[in-house]
Each structure stands twice: as C-alpha cells, then as structure tokens.
Amino acid sequence: MLHVVPAFSRIGEENAFAVLARAQALSAQGRDVINLGIGQPDMPTPAHVVEAGIKALRDGHHGYTPAIGIPPLREAVARDIHRRHAVDVSPDSVMIVPGGKVTMFMAILMFGEPGAEILYPDPGFPIYRSMIEFTGATPVPVPIREANGFAFSAAETLALITPRTRLLIVNSPANPTGGVTPKAEIDALVAGLADHPDVAVLSDEIYGTMTYDGEAHHSLLKYEGIRDRLIYLDGASKTYAMTGWRLGWSVWPKPLYDAARKLAVNAHSCVNAATQWAGIAALDGSQDCVAEMVAEFDRRRAIVVEGLNALPGVSCIAPKGAFYAFPNIAQTGWKAKPLAATLLEEAGVAVIGGPDFGVHGEGYIRLSYANSAENIRRALERMGQFLTARKPV
Ligand code: PLP
Numbered sequence: 001m002l003h004v005v006p007a008f009s010r011i012g013e014e015n016a017f018a019v020l021a022r023a024q025a026l027s028a029q030g031r032d033v034i035n036l037g038i039g040q041p042d043m044p045t046p047a048h049v050v051e052a053g054i055k056a057l058r059d060g061h062h063g064y065t066p067a068i069g070i071p072p073l074r075e076a077v078a079r080d081i082h083r084r085h086a087v088d089v090s091p092d093s094v095m096i097v098p099g100g101k102v103t104m105f106m107a108i109l110m111f112g113e114p115g116a117e118i119l120y121p122d123p124g125f126p127i128y129r130s131m132i133e134f135t136g137a138t139p140v141p142v143p144i145r146e147a148n149g150f151a152f153s154a155a156e157t158l159a160l161i162t163p164r165t166r167l168l169i170v171n172s173p174a175n176p177t178g179g180v181t182p183k184a185e186i187d188a189l190v191a192g193l194a195d196h197p198d199v200a201v202l203s204d205e206i207y208g209t210m211t212y213d214g215e216a217h218h219s220l221l222k223y224e225g226i227r228d229r230l231i232y233l234d235g236a237s238k239t240y241a242m243t244g245w246r247l248g249w250s251v252w253p254k255p256l257y258d259a260a261r262k263l264a265v266n267a268h269s270c271v272n273a274a275t276q277w278a279g280i281a282a283l284d285g286s287q288d289c290v291a292e293m294v295a296e297f298d299r300r301r302a303i304v305v306e307g308l309n310a311l312p313g314v315s316c317i318a319p320k321g322a323f324y325a326f327p328n329i330a331q332t333g334w335k336a337k338p339l340a341a342t343l344l345e346e347a348g349v350a351v352i353g354g355p356d357f358g359v360h361g362e363g364y365i366r367l368s369y370a371n372s373a374e375n376i377r378r379a380l381e382r383m384g385q386f387l388t389a390r391k392p393v
Pocket of ligand 1: 039098099100101102125171174175204206235236237243247248
C-alpha cells in the first residue's frame with residue numbers, strides 16, 4: 001500500500017482540459033465538434049517570435065540558464081512593464097517561470113498552510129482554489145457578480161479579510177467572465193488594504209493586453225504603497241499566442257524573491273533556453289501582432305454577444321476583456337453543467353459549465369471566442385436549435 005500524502009486528495013484540476021479531451025475523442029470518431037471550451041488563442045505564435053526560438057536553438061542555447069531567467073529577458077520584461085504600465089521595476093525583481101500558473105503555484109505555496117485563509121475570485125481560474133486546498137489553507141471565495149459587470153467589488157473583498165488572511169488573489173481582466181475591474185474599484189481596494197498590512201496580494205494580469213470598448217487595464221503595479229507585498233503575474237501564453245512554449249514572468253517583492261528562486265531551483269531549474277530567447281523577440285519586437293489579435297477577438301466578441309442574446313433564455317453582458325463570454329443561462333431551465341455536457345454530446349459544441357469555476361458560476365456557461373468567426377456562428381446556430389428543441393434534464 002502506497003502512502004501518498006493526503007494533500008493530493010484535495011488537489012483539483014481544470015475541467016477545460018477534460019472537455020478538450022472529450023471534444024477531441026468525439027472528433028476522432030468523425031463527429032463535427034466546435035470547440036469553444038479551451039482558453040488559448042487560435043492564432044499561431046507570431047513568425048518573428050518562432051524564428052527567434054529556432055535561431056536560439058541553432059546558436060547553441062541548449063543548456064541550463066539561471067533559475068531566475070536570462071538577464072536580457074528579465075530586462076525586456078522590465079521594459080515591457082514600463083511601456084505598458086509606466087512603472088519602473090528592477091530586472092532583479094523579475095523572475096522568468098514556465099507559464100503563468102507557476103507564479104500562482106509559488107505564491108500559494110508561500111502563504112498557504114492549515115489555519116491560513118486565502119481569498120480568491122469565484123467564479124475564477126480553478127487552479128487558485130485547487131492550490132489553496134492543496135496547501136491545507138482555507139479557501140475564501142470572493143463572489144464576482146454579473147450585476148457588477150463581473151468586476152470585483154473592493155468593499156466585498158475587504159469585508160472578507162480576517163486576522164487569518166494571508167493572501168488575496170485578484171484577476172483582471174478575468175477568466176472566465178471577461179470582467180475588467182475599473183480603476184476606481186482598484187483604488188478603493190488598495191486604499192482599504194492599508195488597514196491590512198500583513199495581507200499579500202497576487203495580481204493575475206495574464207490578460208492585461210486584452211481589453212475592449214476603450215476599457216483600460218489598470219495594473220496593481222501602479223500602487224507604490226503595496227509594492228512590498230504585491231506579486232505580479234504575467235506571461236506570454238495569451239498575449240503572444242504561446243501557450244505551448246511555457247513562458248511566464250512575475251515581479252516579486254524583495255523579501256519573497258529568494259524564496260521563489262529556491263522553489264524554481266527545486267522544481268524546474270529554469271525555463272527552456274530557446275523559449276526565453278523567443279520571449280525577448282516577443283517583448284522587444286513590434287506589438288502590432290498583439291493589436292491585430294485583440295482587434296480580431298473584438299470582432300468575434302461582437303458576434304458572440306449578439307448571437308448569445310438572441311438565444312432563448314440566454315442573456316450576455318459584453319465582456320470588457322480576455323476572450324471569454326460568460327452568458328447567463330438561468331432562464332433556459334438548464335443547470336450549467338448538464339447543459340455544457342449535453343451541448344457537447346448532442347450538438348457538438350464544447351463550452352464549460354460555470355460551476356467549474358466555482359460555486360458562484362452556477363447559472364452561467366463560459367464560451368471562449370478563440371475560434372474562427374465562422375465556427376462561432378455555426379456554434380451559436382447549433383445552440384439555438386438545441387435550446388429550442390431540447391427539454392432541460
Ligand atoms: N491565469 C489565468 C487567469 C488564466 O486563465 C490562465 C490560463 O488559462 C493562466 C493564469 C495560466 O496561464 P499559463 O498557460 O501561462 O500557465
């Protein structure tokens with residue numbers, strides 16, 4: 001009998017990967033499945049970034065790099081932060097990690113233990129809760145509400161802080177809702193955090209380049225007053241369509257940096273060298289590729305929102321960021337998870353049930369519009385036929 005530690009019975013996962021596997025299995029059986037489930041850009045990585053990765057391999061970048069990442073990439077991240085947020089960070093506070101997830105993994109491991117409370121958005125990226133549970137800490141969901149445009153509420157967040165709170169996780173622009181929290185709300189949150197100096201903050205800004213309708217993304221890095229306890233999470237996966245390269249970066253307060261570095265040494269040694277050189281090309285090269293991708297998502301967003309609002313029993317507010325729509329399906333009579341499962345099996349449309357992102361996700365489904373406009377239209381047509389013909393189970 002093997003004795004795996006009990007923490008592993010508490011670890012969760014991302015149902016989007018299970019839905020992807022089922023969609024692929026159905027496709028392999030010859031079914032025509034339209035996948036609006038998975039959260040990754042459907043565009044290829046920009047050609048100049050791919051070339052930089054190939055060149056790095058040809059130039060012999062085959063070995064370990066420093067665990068914290070190569071200096072020119074850490075410098076490029078600092079320049080990117082300056083360009084986008086008008087904030088100065090030292091390259092020495094930047095850590096290069098294999099994907100956005102690794103920063104949340106490290107931060108939650110640093111602050112999670114039995115007795116500690118960690119606040120996280122619900123509905124939100126499922127790995128937050130999973131990792132909190134893994135550490136034995138108590139997950140405290142911060143409800144994210146449609147009535148609030150899926151922005152987080154500073155007052156509601158602050159009211160959940162107790163003397164046991166160690167870490168607050170915020171995410172804007174958000175997965176799964178596409179919500180963007182306005183500057184005034186972030187101002188209020190940061191002002192309130194002054195009363196809770198022992199609470200660290202993890203700001204997941206991986207969708208920071210993707211906002212619409214003139215809505216600006218407002219980074220928590222802009223608040224000098226919390227920089228000594230702010231962990232900033234970003235990466236190349238979404239912005240540069242590089243999910244498979246595994247490239248992320250974080251900015252750490254000085255006292256935490258060395259702990260993160262040691263975790264990196266123990267866990268993965270470094271990010272693969274060629275990927276790091278590709279990352280420099282992505283950050284230092286023209287950002288037109290990002291603007292084009294966001295413009296394309298914006299066109300699809302209009303199709304998704306209009307199409308969803310025309311479906312019986314469905315209503316959808318226009319998401320202000322990321323590439324997800326989070327329609328309210330309560331009036332269809334379906335619960336979200338059976339609806340998602342039946343849509344996939346019977347209509348060949350893969351979406352994710354809201355409860356896969358937390359208890360406050362009931363009554364919603366998530367559609368990723370990282371798929372062609374034509375496929376999105378076909379999917380909406382199928383959903384319309386399905387909802388008209390099929391009785392809820
Ligand atoms: N944070 C959020 C909110 C995400 O939605 C994702 C991916 O879907 C990540 C982080 C992780 O990104 P990566 O694939 O770079 O680990």
